[in-house]
Amino acid sequence: MIEAQALTMRYGGRVTALDTLTVTVEPGVIGLVGANGAGKSTLIKLMLGLLTPTSGAVRVFGLDPLRDGESIRARVGYMPESDALPPDLPAAEFVTHMGRMSGLPAAVARERASETLRHVGLYEERYRQIGGYSTGMKQRVKLAQALVHDPDLLLLDEPTNGLDPAGRDGMLTLISRIGTEFGIAVVVCSHLLGEVERICDTLVAIEAGRLLRADRIDAMTTVQGVLAVEVDEGTDVLAARLTELGLRVARDAQAERLLLVPLESDRTYDTIMQAVADLDLPLHRLDERRHHVSELFAQRSGSVEEVAEHAHR
Amino acid sequence: MPTGEQIRQPAGVIHDIGYQRYNGVRLGRAHATRSLYVHGVRTVFGLGRGAKSKVFPWFAAAGLLLFAVVDVAVRSQTGTMPIHYLDLAKDGVLLVLLFIATAAPELVSRDLRNKTLPLYFSRPLERIDYAVAKLCALATGVFAILAAPMLVIFIGGAFSLDGGHAVWHEFTDFLGGLVLAAIIAIVDAAVALLIASLLRRSAVATAVIAGYFLLTAAIGGAIEGIVGGDTGKNVGRMFSPPSIVDGLKEWIFRIQGTDLGSFGPVYLAITLAMTGVAIALLFLRYRKVSV
Numbered sequence: 267m268i269e270a271q272a273l274t275m276r277y278g279g280r281v282t283a284l285d286t287l288t289v290t291v292e293p294g295v296i297g298l299v300g301a302n303g304a305g306k307s308t309l310i311k312l313m314l315g316l317l318t319p320t321s322g323a324v325r326v327f328g329l330d331p332l333r334d335g336e337s338i339r340a341r342v343g344y345m346p347e348s349d350a351l352p353p354d355l356p357a358a359e360f361v362t363h364m365g366r367m368s369g370l371p372a373a374v375a376r377e378r379a380s381e382t383l384r385h386v387g388l389y390e391e392r393y394r395q396i397g398g399y400s401t402g403m404k405q406r407v408k409l410a411q412a413l414v415h416d417p418d419l420l421l422l423d424e425p426t427n428g429l430d431p432a433g434r435d436g437m438l439t440l441i442s443r444i445g446t447e448f449g450i451a452v453v454v455c456s457h458l459l460g461e462v463e464r465i466c467d468t469l470v471a472i473e474a475g476r477l478l479r480a481d482r483i484d485a486m487t488t489v490q491g492v493l494a495v496e497v498d499e500g501t502d503v504l505a506a507r508l509t510e511l512g513l514r515v516a517r518d519a520q521a522e523r524l525l526l527v528p529l530e531s532d533r534t535y536d537t538i539m540q541a542v543a544d545l546d547l548p549l550h551r552l553d554e555r556r557h558h559v560s561e562l563f564a565q566r567s568g569s570v571e572e573v574a575e576h577a578h579r
Numbered sequence: 580m581p582t583g584e585q586i587r588q589p590a591g592v593i594h595d596i597g598y599q600r601y602n603g604v605r606l607g608r609a610h611a612t613r614s615l616y617v618h619g620v621r622t623v624f625g626l627g628r629g630a631k632s633k634v635f636p637w638f639a640a641a642g643l644l645l646f647a648v649v650d651v652a653v654r655s656q657t658g659t660m661p662i663h664y665l666d667l668a669k670d671g672v673l674l675v676l677l678f679i680a681t682a683a684p685e686l687v688s689r690d691l692r693n694k695t696l697p698l699y700f701s702r703p704l705e706r707i708d709y710a711v712a713k714l715c716a717l718a719t720g721v722f723a724i725l726a727a728p729m730l731v732i733f734i735g736g737a738f739s740l741d742g743g744h745a746v747w748h749e750f751t752d753f754l755g756g757l758v759l760a761a762i763i764a765i766v767d768a769a770v771a772l773l774i775a776s777l778l779r780r781s782a783v784a785t786a787v788i789a790g791y792f793l794l795t796a797a798i799g800g801a802i803e804g805i806v807g808g809d810t811g812k813n814v815g816r817m818f819s820p821p822s823i824v825d826g827l828k829e830w831i832f833r834i835q836g837t838d839l840g841s842f843g844p845v846y847l848a849i850t851l852a853m854t855g856v857a858i859a860l861l862f863l864r865y866r867k868v869s870v
Contacts, residue, residue: 311870314700314701316697316700316701316870335705336607336608336703336705339701339702339703340605340607340702340703342701344697344698344701346694346697346698346701348694348697349693349694350693350694350695350697350698351693351695352689352690352693352695353693354628354629354632355627355628359627363614363618364698364702366610366611366614366618367611367614367615367698367699367702367703367704368605368611368702368703369605369606369607369610369611369702369703370601370605370606371603371604371606371610372614374601374603378601381599385598395629411698415601415605416600416601444598447597447598448598448600449600
C-alpha cells in the first residue's frame with residue numbers, strides 16, 4: 267500500500283528530516299513511531315504530495331503523489347497534528363464542507379458528515395460552533411473531516427495529542443474500530459510507543475529520519491519461554507520455596523514483586539501452582555511472558571531509549 | 580420493500596447500523612473547486628455563520644442599495660438621475676472598500692490563522708484551485724453589491740420611462756454598469772486578496788487593505804495638486820485601484836466632459852498590469868505556502 271524507496275527529505279538543504287528511508291507497508295492499522303522530530307509528519311506530507319522529496323520516491327496505492335496527487339488525495343483522509351479548525355463554524359457545517367472538498371456530491375456530503383460525526387461520538391453537539399468544543403471534541407472533529415469521504419487510507423498525525431488519559435483511550439479505541447470494523451487502513455503517528463502498540467498490527471519505527479524497524483507486531487512480541495508469577499503477598503517465601511524445588515527464580519528488574527521462572531517443561535506450571543497452594547498465598551497472576559515491543563526496540567538499538575522511555579510513562 | 584424483520588422493529592428506536600462504506604460517485608477537482616467557490620461566496624456575506632460576520636457585508640450592501648433607492652425616488656420626481664450606473668462605484672467607493680477590506684481576510688486570512696490549509700491541500704483540489712475559487716468568490720461578492728443597486732435603478736427607471744426605445748437605451752446603460760462592476764470586482768478582489776493572503780490576522784489584513792486603497796488615493800490626490808491641470812488629474816489617478824478603474828471607465832465609455840488626452844490606453848495598461856501581477860503573485864503565494 268505504501269512504499270518508500272530511499273526517501274530523503276532535507277529542509278533548506280540543512281535539516282535532514284528523512285534519510286534514505288526504505289520501507290513497504292501493507293494495509294492494516296500501522297503505528298508510525300519515533301521521537302518528536304524523527305520525520306513522521308514529513309513522511310505523511312510526502313505521501314500526500316504536500317512536500318516534494320529531495321531524492322528517492324514514495325508510492326501510495328502504487329501511485330506517485332507528485333504525478334497522481336489528485337487520485338491519491340481523493341482516497342486518503344488526513345488528520346494533521348496541529349489545530350486546523352475554524353472556531354466559528356458548527357462541526358456539521360465544516361465536516362460537510364470538507365466532504366464536498368473531497369469530491370462528495372453536496373447532499374451526500376451532508377448525510378455522511380452527520381453519520382461520521384455520530385461515529386466519532388459528536389452527534390448531539392454537531393450544530394454547535396467548534397470554538398466552544400473541548401480539546402477532545404476538536405480532535406474528534408479533525409478525525410471526522412478525515413473520515414467523511416470514506417477514504418481507503420487514514421493518515422493520523424499524533425491523534426491523541428493534548429488529550430487526558432480517558433480521552434486517549436477513547437481516541438485509540440475509535441481508531442482501532444476504524445481499522446478493524448470499518449475496514450479502513452490507518453497510519454497512526456505517535457511518539458508514544460506504548461500507546462500505538464495496543465492498537466496496531468504493524469509497527470514502523472523511525473529515528474532521525476532513518477528506519478529502525480518495520481514488522482508485524484506479532485512477529486515482534488514472540489513468546490519468550492518465561493513464566494511470570496505474581497502474588498499479592500509473600501513473594502520472598504514463594505521465591506525461596508521455588509528455589510528449593512529446583513527452579514531458577516529471578517526478579518523482574520522493573521517490578522519487584524514479579525518472579526520470572528524459565529519454562530522448562532509442562533510440569534513447571536504445576537510445580538508453581540502447587541507451591542502457591544501449599545503456602546496458601548494469594549496468586550495474582552501466572553502467565554507466559556511476552557516481550558514488550560519497547561524492550562525489543564531498546565535491545566536492538568540503545569538510541570531508541572527516548573521512545574521506550576515515553577512508552578513506560 | 581421492508582422485510583418482516585424491519586416491520587417488527589418498534590418505531591422511534593435508533594439502530595446502530597454500523598459504519599457504511601461509500602460506493603457512490605466521487606466528483607473530482609472541478610467539483611471541489613466549485614464547492615469552495617460557493618462556500619466562499621457564503622463566507623463573504625457571512626451566511627451560515629454568526630451575526631457578527633454579517634455586519635460589514637450587509638452594511639455595505641444596504642448602503643449601496645440606499646443610493647439606488649434615493650436615485651430612483653429623485654428620478655421619479657425630477658426626471659434627472661443624481662447617480663448614473665457608471666457613477667455608483669465611485670460615489671460608493673468607501674462602502675465598496677469597507678466590503679472588500681473585511682471580506683478578503685474572512686476568505687483567506689482565517690484559513691491561515693486557523694491552519695485549515697493542510698486540510699484543503701490534502702484533498703483533490705490543487706493549490707491554484709484554492710486561489711481561483713477564493714478570488715472568484717470575492718469578485719462575485721463585489722459584483723453583487725454593485726449589480727444589485729444597479730438592477731434597482733434599472734427597474735425603477737424602466738417604470739418611469741415611456742417607449743420601448745427609451746427602455747432599451749436604459750437597458751444598455753444598465754449593461755454598461757454591469758461591465759464596469761465586473762471590472763471593478765476583478766481588480767479590487769485581486770489586490771485585496773493578495774494582501775489578505777499574506778496576513779494571518781484578519782484585523783491587520785483589513786487595516787492594510789484599507790490603508791493601501793486610501794493611501795494610494797491620498798498620494799494620487801497630492802500629485803494631482805502639485806502637477807495640476809488635466810495631466811495632474813490623470814497622473815494622480817494612476818495609484819489607487821478604484822481611481823485607475825475610474826480613468827479606464829471614462830475612456831471605455833467615452834464619458835463626456837472629461838479630458839483624458841492620450842491617457843486612455845495607459846489606464847487600460849495599468850489596470851491589466853496591476854491585476855495580472857496581483858493574480859500571479861496570489862497564485863505564487865499559494866504555490867509556495869508551506870503546510
